[in-house]
Amino acid sequence: MSDPRPIGFFDSGIGGLTVLREVQARLPAESTIYIGDSARHPYGTRSDAEVRTFAEELSDELVARGVKAIIVACNTATAIALEHLRERHPTTPIIGVIRPGAAAAALATRTGRVGVLATVATVRSRAYFAAIKDENPGTRVIERAASELVPLIESGLTNTQAMSDAIHVAIDPFLSGAPSDRIDTLLLGCTHFPLIRGEIDTALGAPIAVVDSAAATASFLQEIIAVNGLEAPGSSRGTAADPGHLGHTAPASTPVLPEHQLFTTGDPAVVDALATRLFGETAPRAQQLTLGSKRG
Secondary structure (H helix, E strand, O other): OOOOOOEEEEEOOOOOHHHHHHHHHHOOOOOEEEEEOHHHOOHHHOOHHHHHHHHHHHHHHHHHOOOOEEEEOOHHHHHHHHHHHHHHOOOOOEEOOHHHHHHHHHHHOOOOEEEEEEOHHHHHHOHHHHHHHHHOOOOEEEEEEOOOHHHHHHOOOOOOHHHHHHHHHHHHHHHOOOHHHOOOEEEEEOOOHHHHHHHHHHHHOOOOEEEEHHHHHHHHHHHHHHHOOOOOOOOOOOOOOOOOHHHOOOOOOOOOOOOEEEEEOOOHHHHHHHHHHHHOOOOOOEEEOOOHHHOO
16 A cells, blocks of 8 residues: 655745755655745744734645645744644644654753754744654753754855854854753754754764754654555555565556755745755745735
8 A cells, every 4th residue: 555645834934944854865765845934934933823813824724735744844833833723634744843853852961951043033932942842751852942043044144144143143142151050962942943953063062962853753653654565666565566475476567756845935036045055956946825914
């Protein structure tokens, strides 16, 4: 049994492309649809009600396009709206990025002191704090908000003095205090932040493990897809027939190539530039999309 429908992704902007990259690397036979809501970023400084409304519109759009599962590739939307979206779309598996990232951080720490760098809304929700404590109640979790990094990343201002200054404002408090009290693991609690991973590593300047949720989320998705029999044709288990089963052999078939679509409510050129950097020249061109309250 196989399911050729695409997997849907949404984020407040371009940061979720880091999750998309990990999923495509792990599940190359799967088709995907990605929507980035750059016109309304950042979500991290908005009210919970606004974030829930935006998440509803994005998930509704993906369900209307026939996806078989949804990745909420935005930490803020995961923290605030994940359970609401699952109630809204009960027949569609919906996966957030917080629990997989929290589990990875809890496993990575050796001293039991984990820092979380996230948006204002994610920190306010205490979602990472609760998720890491669920994994290991003895872990000390220190959270810091750095929403100001998101618009700089969305604007492409990564190699600037403004970005460097903003990173140090966010990171330096993790490095203060006695060495015995400092974190040994930093969890990037926003899918935009892996796009400045090199700059963050430089600012840390210390042997601190840096964890982002993208790889962990891709691994979790792979398990969900397999358990629910949703694998695409041509994947390891999503073949047309089981060779040798009941004496039969697999029928001749034409390979099914995955299709990938990128949509943005913002500037397609910005998405194209990052997509080319992450996926190469074969990346699909971003298409303009209007959602909900932004429709004329």
